[in-house]
Amino acid sequence: MSRYAYMLAALLVIAPSELRAGLYPEMKPPFAVWAEEGKAKATIVAEAPREGTAAAAELNRWLQRIAGVELPVAETAPAQGPVVFLGGKAAWQKLGTTADALNLGEQGHVIRTVGSDLVIAGANNLATLFGVYAFLERYLGCRWFWPGELGVVVPKQATLRVGQINEGSRPDFPIRWIIRDAECARFNRGNVGLNDPDDFRIWRFVHTWLGLVEPARYWKEHPEFFADLGGKRADPTAPRAQVNVCTTNPGVLEAVARKIDEIVAADPTTDMISVDPMDTQRFCGCERCRKLQDPDAPYEARASRLVFDFTNRVAEQVARKHPHLLIKTIAYHTYLAPPPFQMRDNVVIQFCRFMCHNHFLGDGSCPENVYFNRQLLAWQKACKRVTFYEYYNKGSWCGLPWPIVHTLRRDLPYLKQNSVVGICSQWNRNDANNGLGFYVAMKLLWDSKLDIGALLADFYEKAYAEAAGPMRRYHERLETAMEKSGVHVAEQRAYRAMYSLFTRELEAALLADLEAARQAVRDPDAAKRVDLMTRGLRYASLVAAYLRVFGERLEKDGAATWYGEKATDMAELELACQPRLDAIKKFIAAKENANACTGMGSYVERLLTPRIVAERWESRGDRPQAGVRLSKVQWLQAHPQPLSPTPPKTLALWIYGHDIDWNAETGPEHDVLALGKDGREMLLGQMGRKDRDGNRKNLAFIIRGVETAKLETDPLQVTVENPPGGPYGTAIFALYLMPDDATSEDDATRLIQQDLETVRRRAAAFVEFDFKGEASNDGQPAKAKLEIRGYP
Template sequence: MNKKIMFGSFLRFAAHGMLAAGCWTAALCGYNAEAAPEENTLVLSRNGKMCCNVVMPSQPELVEVTAGEELCAYLAKAAGAPVATRSTAPLPGAVNIYLGTVDRKELASKFAPGTVKALKGDGYALRAGPDGIYILGNNPNGVLYGVYGFLKKNIGLRWFHPGPDGEYCPSTPDIRIGYFEKYSNPSFAYRWPGGDLNRANSNEQAKWHVRNGLQLDAPKWMYVTTDRFIKTETMRRPHLLSAGGGHELSDLVCKRAEREKLFKEHPEYFGMFRGKRILKYWAVQPCLSNPEVFERIYQGVKETLMTYPRGGTHTIGTDDTPQFCECPECSKGVPPEEANNELTSTKFYTFVQKIKDRLKKERVPGQLNAWGYHGYVKPPMGKVRVDPSVRIHFHAFGHCHTHALDDPNCPNNVNFLSIIRAWQKQGISMQFNEVTSCLPQGCDGADMCNDPACHGVEYLPMERRTAQTLRLYRDMKVNGVTQFMSPYDITYRGKIFLKNRRNTDMPMSMWHHNYTLAQYLWDADTDFDTFFEDTGSKFYGPGWPAMKGLRLKLYDLFENGPHMFSGVPNEALADMLLQKPGSEKEIEALFEEAERLAAKDPLRLKRIKLERDYYRESIYKMFQRVKLNRRPDTIMTQTRAAIVPDGELDEAIWKKAPIVTDFRRTKDGQVQKPEFQVAAKALYDDEYLYLGIETKDPAAPSLAAYEKKPSLKIYHDAYLDIFIKAPDGGDFYYQITINLAGTCLEYKRNSGALGTPTALGVKVKTKVLSDRVCYEIAIPVKALNGANAPGKQWKINIGWAPRLDRDTAADKTRDAVCLGTTFHLSYMNFVCGKQTVK
């Protein structure tokens, strides 16, 4: 599509407010009467009448057309005038506002040479002087961003979230602009929050993105679609040409409908797991060492880049499973550290580099990116290197958002930063997919919940941390950030997106974070306190004093809580925020005060009431669930005789130990009783904690139990999970995973972070009966950095995941159950009792 259009077409395309030559004389009368000069000041409107004219290029790009339209519309709206005019030549007697790019020498010459030279990427320069106002873009996108920069900085416009209630436009009948010159460059080249849902088929979301300095997604189908609206509305705004990618390897090998036929003809194309080729979709990666598999995937990548319009960005990623093929050829050359298939960086990036080499050899245009995901977040080992032109799109699952990114006392972020620096040491450019929006709030179904009666939403007080993080990312020369944002109007390629309240309301419930993210992606040097005050005072109006106290209170609770990263259960986050005595009442009181202060301002009152509702349907709701589901402490019996695990639980002392039952499953945000129950008992002595656990299941003999050595593949078996936190154990807890064969995988974890394998010396014996599995476990307390004594309180959760299907990596799992409402970070108190039994 030719984005340049002739001026005649431009008049027909956007005639509103445009002055043709014959109109100039009539317009001059009004302008000459109103635009009296003031010293070092330009008058754009007086008493609600426009005194300015926007001067457009004679052959504008579509993005420049949008710039002219938006500038005229918002100047008129601020002034309360019916129209602002546009022309292709200066209007005598008016304050002329010139739009154009740096290649228009007559405009660039109006700026200091250093200003023009300083422009980069989508940057822009602004100048107001005796000869008018100049909005100069380093490229056509910069012209539009410059218009929005001018409207924000000089007129006071704000777009907090999509839709009419998110806009702030001051009423300014008299608009005066003092002389100035400044420029602005984006801090990040890649500013694409929203994934593939921020295109113009979600039009209000698209407008919000661009007005706040972000970019739109433009997949190649958009260039040939018959939907003129989607195509035009995207092309007339800054956008990134996408050539596809993502979870794609199996789909590039063959169409999903053809998998069974291909498997019969060529099982060697499919990944091997536990000695068998696996048909199941997304269970194992394809066999990447197979030449025909490589050829099919390569041709698929090449086709996306060669499709009209040629080029764009293709991001290659694996199927959404961590399991890679285990065949002998795929295992050749793999370093010992990756032999167990838990780390897969060398396998994956060796394959990526082969794709890149072939693309380069055949001179295929475009940018190849690769995911950093699952077991391949780290750089490859040994001599394998990724071409520096390949950008790593890093999924930041291990990033702790509670603590500062550079906090040396946060092991999560120390580890996270070490991975980034390892990539950068190899000269690789990175961009991040921040996955804060993967955190479910108010409903465990999160974005996949399709219950129209569900009111769960996402509401996180993390914008101050977001600002700090983006400044550090900028200093580290990170290329940019993306993040999932639901579209405001919930349409996706003309279809209704999953219509739950979390999705429909995310642009409003998470506006603090989204708006901050956009601001700092453009200008990472923004002073947060100034930004915070400007944003809050305009959004909440008279309710701001109370809402300011509320946000600061939430910041304090959030930033000083335990570690938080994607996947932390909602009740853990809620408990983190509201467990401090008095916090719950203080927050409610601040909402009450804010509503009282804003009572006479309908829009601000509406915003505050809506935010209070978001708080109640997320953090508050989950905290009530935490309190409701808390159980009485379990008093552990002290034993004088050491227990030697044999899986029988037949010692007399087990019969005297208190029993814990009522294990639960959580489904669609509701705590339910499982089909088959689990029972647990606990004992202690000076050296050990003892757990006796029975998991009832009539299919017990058929449960999967393959792994004889500790590895992450144990999670493809039926397994028992024990989460245990020592008295005075600080931030750390331990996860002990045991399958039916008694294989034990032990991790030291940090409030949900990627853990560190450890050796605790756990003793375990299992016994599989016809209708149940018995576990007898002895855990040395010294290895947990704990000690036993009467009154000592351990936090323990027990989970059970019974997998049935022995033939695939993606085993069928019955409903998992646990003592808490989720596996990680949901505990019961087990207290060392005073009673001693022989």
């Protein structure tokens, strides 16, 4: 069966012939002796693969560690003694059946005793290897919890006996890409990135448009292949450029198809090509591309037609030459929602679920997951194959303990139920704080019905030996604290959530658990694992102490009305932070802590910048929640006031927002327009000036002299537009139609932040958006309708 056909096949699992006892079934008598007192008593019969890891060599590598022996390997069975048949013709002849007859697919395996012999076989060499690892894990007690020797558990047996087994299995998820260490991933039956000829081959990971339309190859001769931003083709050769292509240009489609031909010629075993936009929401603004964008649609659908139209056209072109090749693209940000058309059969959608990982995806009480689950269910109708890009390590959580087993145990069965065909996760070698989650996820990807309670009990016993009890308390305490906290994790700037979770009380209890484990443990490897977890908590404690410096200053005044309003004395704050910053950096720099934290990546660098933490303490989050929170009409229902029907000759428009910039090259960041009585938009003014740069700040800007006689005021329709090609974007929090008096912009800012009711009372009309504001991004304007009931 081809890989492509396998993806279309039903995902069935062959049930073991005996019921599970505990985590895995026990072997039944009679038993055959494979090794005794350092001597081999059995023989392996196997064919050497043309490529890849030989199953016989791999089994012997582990048997050497278990019993101190390697079994002889032959092409035919000897006259006497137990035989271990590992894949190939001899194994299937011994079983008297085939992989197809057993419905194993390309990745499943059978493990079956026939008399005193054992057969482990799959449809190909990698499937047979999966069977070997399943045998080692399920029947000989071997484990590989996380990459490296410290993650390996191998029970010693002077006499190795193997009893009766009869089971077959195939994975619940055909694509399993969690652990990025090839050997550890292969043992845990992952199937991407193994450097094996039978693994699932994906060209590139994500954000690949510039990998397919290479700037070095095309920019000089074909600048029209790249996005038109503000009437000018964006330069994709600039350092760290995130430039999208012009998807409607026929030459771009030809360039992509040409590159895919080259990729397949170089590696004919390629199964899937990533055809993903770059990591920016700025798409081509040429006339043809604009027709495929919907700036007035909900945020998650604004670019869906453009991105997925291009994906379908690439898929159609590629299918002519490569009918079994899959074309993958991501559902992400402004193209998270499906388009109003079906995706082609050879398309795979990789759905990016940013959050929330503290709650089950189907939890109707979690607004983040309601949002993402709704889009997932919509995609199930629009595309035959949906995979998930997951965050079993979340970069924005900055390497702190990430206890999400309580979520994984519900999410993965739910995704299997909803026909998701694969999972790829963000990855980091932070074994102390992410290792258990990765391990549990890998197990559920093969068997989504696995008893997680039994799996965890097995983990505590085998990883921590005599310290299993206190280490169970340690891990469960973290899970319980996360679950009971109710926080939605993890936003891009999750500093306040970190602060609220890692309290002094939780830290003290976790330290007590680790101390009890340290005193109980005797096994040397288990003691090293306890020490690893202790260092992981030490990192969390250092970060928590640092964040308490902010909490003590920023929490005392209560919640902010809008994102970015928390303010403090930065000089004093930075001075107070310095000793804690030094301690965190020293910890990260120490080589022995490499797998107890996430290292010094971009998210951690931002975490260790006090100004950024202070500014982002009240986080905007990852899920757009644009909407009007309050208007003057609504406010009047609770606060009636006398109003005049006669408009003044001029009014002032106060606009309050975050990150309203001025740029030396492009000038003001925003144009402010309103609909005139003639039905055309009129320019009222601009925001962001050299003398008033709102970069990373919340400021009010005042546009004076707004002539009411020239404007349509029923309602007043205002557009705040960031013209294409300028600074990236802004959050608009509120617009107030005010008396055209001498109030300064600094006074307006102060009044909005400190005496908002006065501003509301003086306004003829206003619109206030929610905490995160209404985005005014490059080419995606913020719009507001101000209803006027009269003039104060």
